[in-house]
Amino acid sequence: MLQPSDRQRRLITFLLDNLVWFILIFILILFSLTIDKYFQIGIFINILRQATFVGILSIGLSLVIIAGHLDLSIESVMAFAAMITAFLVASGGVTLALGINPWLTLPAALLLGAIVGWANGFLVVRLQISAFIVTLAAFIGIRGLGLMITGGRSVYGLPDPLRAVASTTVVGLPLMVLILISCYALFHFILTRTTFGRHLYLIGGNATATFRAGINVKRLTITVFMLSGALAGLAGWLLSIRTNGATPNLGSGMLFEAFAAVVIGGVSLQGGVGRLTGVIAGVLLLSSIDTAINVMGLPPQFMQVIRGLLVLFAVLLDSLKLQIHRRYL
Numbered sequence: 258m259l260q261p262s263d264r265q266r267r268l269i270t271f272l273l274d275n276l277v278w279f280i281l282i283f284i285l286i287l288f289s290l291t292i293d294k295y296f297q298i299g300i301f302i303n304i305l306r307q308a309t310f311v312g313i314l315s316i317g318l319s320l321v322i323i324a325g326h327l328d329l330s331i332e333s334v335m336a337f338a339a340m341i342t343a344f345l346v347a348s349g350g351v352t353l354a355l356g357i358n359p360w361l362t363l364p365a366a367l368l369l370g371a372i373v374g375w376a377n378g379f380l381v382v383r384l385q386i387s388a389f390i391v392t393l394a395a396f397i398g399i400r401g402l403g404l405m406i407t408g409g410r411s412v413y414g415l416p417d418p419l420r421a422v423a424s425t426t427v428v429g430l431p432l433m434v435l436i437l438i439s440c441y442a443l444f445h446f447i448l449t450r451t452t453f454g455r456h457l458y459l460i461g462g463n464a465t466a467t468f469r470a471g472i473n474v475k476r477l478t479i480t481v482f483m484l485s486g487a488l489a490g491l492a493g494w495l496l497s498i499r500t501n502g503a504t505p506n507l508g509s510g511m512l513f514e515a516f517a518a519v520v521i522g523g524v525s526l527q528g529g530v531g532r533l534t535g536v537i538a539g540v541l542l543l544s545s546i547d548t549a550i551n552v553m554g555l556p557p558q559f560m561q562v563i564r565g566l567l568v569l570f571a572v573l574l575d576s577l578k579l580q581i582h583r584r585y586l
Contacts, residue, residue: 303548307548311515315519325461325462325528326528327392330377337400337403371490373395412503460528517543517564517567520539526575
């Protein structure tokens with residue numbers, strides 16, 4: 258079998274690294290041509306707005322998968338942070354009379370998420386328990402803990418200063434979208450320009466060799482789980498503001514959307530491979546499909562079926578790209 262030349266290898270690598278962008282552009286053109294009133298600035302702004310929460314979750318999940326692990330707890334951590342935020346300062350919150358500054362809910366959400374992430378990382382690296390099992394247990398338990406604290410009831414009516422975050426626009430873009438863009442820019446810089454980022458790729462590629470090279474694998478693994486948890490806490494804080502409160506089932510299904518976006522975006526489930534520039538395209542692709550379904554007025558059952566198919570497509574795409582890398586690159 259003829260081996261590809263260096264130029265052909267570079268072309269194959271470019272196509273694989275940017276495949277999701279080509280898919281996104283094709284989908285947007287297809288929807289604009291076939292769906293009435295889809296090609297509008299307002300629709301595209303809505304796509305960006307809806308991408309905020311899954312987008313922030315996907316950043317943390319990407320970090321963990323690049324490091325060779327998996328974090329299934331992010332959806333529940335997000336819901337937990339949202340419920341605690343609403344419980345503390347919403348009009349139905351029992352502690353409103355304490356005069357809590359509503360802005361303190363942001364560091365509280367970040368801290369709660371980081372604590373859950375630390376616990377996940379500790380169990381994974383110190384007790385050598387599978388990350389899948391640890392984070393699955395957290396996925397089940399954390400949402401239940403939030404329900405226990407709030408008494409299983411929905412809480413609405415956040416203070417006006419917090420609600421303004423959802424309605425404020427800057428240079429024509431919602432503030433929440435700018436927060437998402439800032440998070441992507443920050444963690445893209447961390448992954449590509451810092452020693453910490455380079456070490457994450459090394460750990461995901463070969464944790465044993467990385468440890469033998471003198472890198473503190475355990476500390477970095479715990480740190481990456483904490484970052485994932487803190488980002489989930491931020492997503493929960495923003496989601497509670499967007500919905501003006503929290504319900505027991507808030508954010509249900511976003512884990513699978515984040516998982517699909519991350520894998521479609523080029524982060525390999527094998528670890529050590531992936532870029533956030535691809536992940537953001539994966540997030541926008543899913544948000545575009547969700548928006549198209551809403552514009553067409555299709556029943557919500559279509560959304561569930563499509564999400565399931567997208568998760569399957571993401572895994573198959575990851576497997577295909579891995580085979581191409583092994584065979585031609």
